[in-house]
Amino acid sequence: MTDQAPATESEIPGQTTGDVPGKPTSASRTTLSHIMTHSDTNLLGTVHGGVIMKLVDDAAGAVAGRHSGGPAVTASMDEMAFLEPVRVGDLVHVKAQVNWTGRTSMEVGVRVLAERWNESTPPTQVGSAYLVFTAVDADGKPRTVPPVLPETERDKRRYQEAQIRRTHRLARRRAIMELREKRVAEGHQD
Numbered sequence: 001m002t003d004q005a006p007a008t009e010s011e012i013p014g015q016t017t018g019d020v021p022g023k024p025t026s027a028s029r030t031t032l033s034h035i036m037t038h039s040d041t042n043l044l045g046t047v048h049g050g051v052i053m054k055l056v057d058d059a060a061g062a063v064a065g066r067h068s069g070g071p072a073v074t075a076s077m078d079e080m081a082f083l084e085p086v087r088v089g090d091l092v093h094v095k096a097q098v099n100w101t102g103r104t105s106m107e108v109g110v111r112v113l114a115e116r117w118n119e120s121t122p123p124t125q126v127g128s129a130y131l132v133f134t135a136v137d138a139d140g141k142p143r144t145v146p147p148v149l150p151e152t153e154r155d156k157r158r159y160q161e162a163q164i165r166r167t168h169r170l171a172r173r174r175a176i177m178e179l180r181e182k183r184v185a186e187g188h189q190d
């Protein structure tokens with residue numbers, strides 16, 4: 001994991017960034033919908049969190065693949081929040097978009113909504129997550145991604161918030177690596 005953050009919080013890309021042409025957020029935004037059945041339940045009878053996480057990974061992976069124009073792998077998933085239980089018969093919509101791009105990685109933001117399959121009540125938000133995907137080549141090595149071009153004020157806010165999360169991920173990783181190196185230097189075995 002490289003340590004450089006490509007932009008500061010105030011730097012929202014314009015129509016072109018560097019040599020690679022940018023892509024607008026809307027070009028890869030995707031919704032994946034799925035009806036929950038009895039095979040999706042946990043021992044409590046509600047839908048298993050892992051089933052939701054798989055849908056989140058699928059939707060985010062499709063977005064990352066569309067944005068980067070090729071394969072992309074999940075590097076991390078954080079802040080997965082389950083806000084309300086999901087039940088058998090719920091029609092679940094997983095909405096995903098690229099919030100931010102680095103050199104080879106992308107943060108994808110996901111919102112999970114649920115509605116009864118046979119009622120016309122509005123869907124409610126039941127979960128959310130942020131995932132980092134890294135675009136890879138045929139050898140599984142990171143490859144450059146087009147910069148995302150936020151279009152709306154909401155896209156711009158999400159871009160800036162994603163940069164804050166990126167800064168915190170890097171800082172946390174660096175602090176843990178430094179602690180481990182210090183402990184090894186002090187002769188600790190683990």
Ligand SMILES: CCCCCCCCCCCCCCCC(=O)SCCNC(=O)CCNC(=O)[C@H](O)C(C)(C)COP(=O)(O)OP(=O)(O)OC[C@H]1O[C@@H](n2cnc3c(N)ncnc32)[C@H](O)[C@@H]1OP(=O)(O)O
Nearest residue numbers: 001002058061062073074075076102103104105132134142
């Ligand atoms: C019914 C209908 C269904 C339809 C359905 C459709 C679905 C249709 C689509 C399918 C979509 C499936 C989507 C599933 C996708 C998987 O399930 S993939 C499987 C799970 N993931 C993996 O196996 C990945 C394993 N890890 C790796 O291969 C390597 O660690 C990685 C991620 C390629 C990174 O390699 P590395 O050598 O560490 O590279 P490094 O240069 O250090 O980092 C590269 C970039 O990644 C970032 N990065 C690396 N590690 C991390 C980390 N832990 N956290 C954050 N960022 C990181 C770096 O910051 C860097 O970013 P940039 O600064 O370049 O922007």
